[in-house]
Amino acid sequence: xxxxxxxxxxxxxxxxxxxxxxxxxxxxxPEGLKNHVSEFINxxxxxxxxQIIVSVDPCFGACDIVNHEFQHMDVDFAxxxxxxxxxxxxxxxxPTMFINAQSDLDVTKVVEKAIPRLKGEKIGxxxxxxxxxxxxxxxxxxxxxxxxxxxxxxxDRIESKGQILGCNFxxxxxxxxxxxxxxxxxxxxxHPLGLKLITKKPVIVADPYTNQIRDKELGELKDSVxxxxxxxxxxxxxxxxxxxxVGIKSGQQRIDLAYNIKEKLVSKNxxxxxxxxxxxxxxxxxxxxxxxxxxxxxxxxIAIDDYMQYKTPIITPVELDILxxxxxxxxxxxxxxxxxxx
Amino acid sequence: xxxxxxxxxxxxxxxxxxxxxxxxxxxxxPEGLKNHVSEFINxxxxxxxxQIIVSVDPCFGACDIVNHEFQHMDVDFAxxxxxxxxxxxxxxxxPTMFINAQSDLDVTKVVEKAIPRLKGEKIGxxxxxxxxxxxxxxxxxxxxxxxxxxxxxxxDRIESKGQILGCNFxxxxxxxxxxxxxxxxxxxxxHPLGLKLITKKPVIVADPYTNQIRDKELGELKDSVxxxxxxxxxxxxxxxxxxxxVGIKSGQQRIDLAYNIKEKLVSKNxxxxxxxxxxxxxxxxxxxxxxxxxxxxxxxxIAIDDYMQYKTPIITPVELDILxxxxxxxxxxxxxxxxxxx
Numbered sequence: 128x129x130x131x132x133x134x135x136x137x138x139x140x141x142x143x144x145x146x147x148x149x150x151x152x153x154x155x156x157p158e159g160l161k162n163h164v165s166e167f168i169n170x171x172x173x174x175x176x177x178q179i180i181v182s183v184d185p186c187f188g189a190c191d192i193v194n195h196e197f198q199h200m201d202v203d204f205a206x207x208x209x210x211x212x213x214x215x216x217x218x219x220x221x222p223t224m225f226i227n228a229q230s231d232l233d234v235t236k237v238v239e240k241a242i243p244r245l246k247g248e249k250i251g252x253x254x255x256x257x258x259x260x261x262x263x264x265x266x267x268x269x270x271x272x273x274x275x276x277x278x279x280x281x282x283d284r285i286e287s288k289g290q291i292l293g294c295n296f297x298x299x300x301x302x303x304x305x306x307x308x309x310x311x312x313x314x315x316x317x318h319p320l321g322l323k324l325i326t327k328k329p330v331i332v333a334d335p336y337t338n339q340i341r342d343k344e345l346g347e348l349k350d351s352v353x354x355x356x357x358x359x360x361x362x363x364x365x366x367x368x369x370x371x372x373v374g375i376k377s378g379q380q381r382i383d384l385a386y387n388i389k390e391k392l393v394s395k396n397x398x399x400x401x402x403x404x405x406x407x408x409x410x411x412x413x414x415x416x417x418x419x420x421x422x423x424x425x426x427x428x429i430a431i432d433d434y435m436q437y438k439t440p441i442i443t444p445v446e447l448d449i450l451x452x453x454x455x456x457x458x459x460x461x462x463x464x465x466x467x468x469x
Numbered sequence: 470x471x472x473x474x475x476x477x478x479x480x481x482x483x484x485x486x487x488x489x490x491x492x493x494x495x496x497x498x499p500e501g502l503k504n505h506v507s508e509f510i511n512x513x514x515x516x517x518x519x520q521i522i523v524s525v526d527p528c529f530g531a532c533d534i535v536n537h538e539f540q541h542m543d544v545d546f547a548x549x550x551x552x553x554x555x556x557x558x559x560x561x562x563x564p565t566m567f568i569n570a571q572s573d574l575d576v577t578k579v580v581e582k583a584i585p586r587l588k589g590e591k592i593g594x595x596x597x598x599x600x601x602x603x604x605x606x607x608x609x610x611x612x613x614x615x616x617x618x619x620x621x622x623x624x625d626r627i628e629s630k631g632q633i634l635g636c637n638f639x640x641x642x643x644x645x646x647x648x649x650x651x652x653x654x655x656x657x658x659x660h661p662l663g664l665k666l667i668t669k670k671p672v673i674v675a676d677p678y679t680n681q682i683r684d685k686e687l688g689e690l691k692d693s694v695x696x697x698x699x700x701x702x703x704x705x706x707x708x709x710x711x712x713x714x715v716g717i718k719s720g721q722q723r724i725d726l727a728y729n730i731k732e733k734l735v736s737k738n739x740x741x742x743x744x745x746x747x748x749x750x751x752x753x754x755x756x757x758x759x760x761x762x763x764x765x766x767x768x769x770x771i772a773i774d775d776y777m778q779y780k781t782p783i784i785t786p787v788e789l790d791i792l793x794x795x796x797x798x799x800x801x802x803x804x805x806x807x808x809x810x811x
Binding site: 199 | 495500503504506507510520522523524525537541542710714715717718719724728740742743744745748753754757758
């Protein structure tokens with residue numbers, strides 16, 4: 128079905144429900160599509176005999192799957208809209224189907240516009256789930272303009288070639304040695320920023336929503352974010368009490384990393400608490416008044432994207448190593464989640 | 470240990486951890502005690518060899534137990550502070566110990582003060598977990614003043630005689646036919662309000678925190694809340710689309726009630742969606758723009774206590790029956806959670 132500029136293959140979900148005779152189905156919807164909930168429910172209830180339960184809690188990615196609490200409510204099937212699966216994650220509770228929201232925007236115009244801004248000959252092509260299906264068209268344009276498009280394989284956390292997540296840039300890292308620059312198709316700053324910080328290559332953003340190209344602005348943003356990160360580390364120099372945040376969502380549980388961090392801190396005579404959260408909110412953390420600095424092992428976006436929401440500095444595991452003098456600022460690394468033992 | 474005017478038997482928790490050689494322990498702390506988190510952790514880490522993980526997500530009662538996600542992080546024991554167990558609930562994932570926070574306030578003075586305000590001879594004595602241990606003292610004062618104290622048994626959801634929860638007043642209902650009035654020991658308005666609405670008996674509040682007695686004010690509050698509830702029902706008279714809210718916390722899952730409500734609504738030609746939430750927040754519900762009225766089957770306090778936070782009316786299951794003409798306003802019942810099949 129077509130909703131708000133996205134093709135969402137709910138037809139396939141309905142087929143699967145009918146084929147397996149599922150009775151109670153939970154539907155996870157990303158924030159941007161939640162105001163279309165009635166269309167999704169009406170379609171599924173018309174096409175199948177299943178009862179649909181909508182999960183209201185915010186869902187920002189495939190790392191956040193429904194759990195046994197839904198199984199306990201006799202839910203026998205889960206549909207997560209707008210995200211692609213994380214291959215090395217498994218839902219032990221309820222069979223789960225991920226249905227991507229493919230943008231129907233024409234990317235050719237904005238890619239043509241990006242052509243004169245590309246650097247070098249070999250161009251690494253990356254995008255988020257919504258635009259991956261446009262890669263063949265983009266490759267064609269690149270070749271026609273005498274570029275060599277390169278699309279990398281990701282690790283176990285990545286479903287499709289050339290796909291990057293906010294927490295995983297392996298599909299770019301696998302080709303960064305061989306390409307001269309990256310072309311990112313999509314919106315927002317977080318993904319291209321990570322791309323630039325991790326690969327240290329020129330990144331050109333072609334945004335099909337605004338039909339704009341960004342490259343220089345990204346360099347400025349990178350500098351400003353690095354200044355902010357440096358500031359967060361500096362503000363925490365005298366911190367005595369640390370709160371190590373662990374996400375309890377299935378695909379964010381870096382508990383072993385949290386224990387490693389705790390050991391490091393204790394060996395440096397710091398106090399450290401391990402704090403587990405499902406939903407991240409600055410107000411939930413404000414109760415922990417004696418914590419001087421939080422270290423987030425959950426979604427890497429929390430420390431960097433949501434930094435301004437938190438009164439107490441919140442840093443990433445790599446940033447802690449810099450703070451403790453175990454790494455140099457020059458060795459700054461963007462936080463990523465790679466293979467989790469699930 | 471003594472914290473902020475409460476006796477919290479963390480010593481017993483430490484003993485249990487040592488005896489069972491538990492390695493990773495999750496600690497749930499009610500909001501009011503979270504700023505003492507370091508004292509709890511320091512004590513447990515000094516007394517035992519266990520690693521302590523603090524659960525940050527708000528925990529308002531024993532209905533909210535930690536689940537398999539902590540088990541997956543190899544947590545082998547859970548401690549929930551400030552609440553008493555709900556006997557008919559079981560944690561299938563992690564052995565869980567509830568440690569009450571017993572207030573060390575002297576209740577005798579405020580009970581003496583309440584004596585002239587008590588109605589009749591037989592007095593039903595009720596309280597929340599924090600003050601239950603003071604019942605023998607209170608009974609003595611009542612007897613000395615020629616009253617007959619009566620303390621009722623609750624149902625399967627209630628651990629101690631005379632204990633009421635925001636969602637369960639069975640320990641008062643079991644004696645309401647035989648008593649002339651109720652004496653409630655504790656703070657806040659929600660429990661005595663429920664008590665008054667459910668038992669329809671005079672309720673006298675003896676608040677040991679403020680050392681004040683309230684009775685008439687409670688009648689005024691009851692009238693104002695009932696006006697608000699009537700208003701919420703009236704505002705929803707023309708509602709076409711209903712959102713039936715289901716709490717996914719283990720002790721709040723009234724999913725069968727939700728399906729019953731959906732059937733009722735569909736039979737009245739209304740549209741109804743079942744919406745499941747873990748953490749309730751008005752902002753999470755605002756995405757569901759075409760919902761005209763929410764019906765909460767989760768914690769009964771949400772519809773009544775948090776009513777003002779929600780832009781769309783939020784009503785209880787009984788209030789829906791009134792809205793649909795299946796019950797009269799005169800038959801208004803306060804929403805309660807009784808035995809859940811868990």
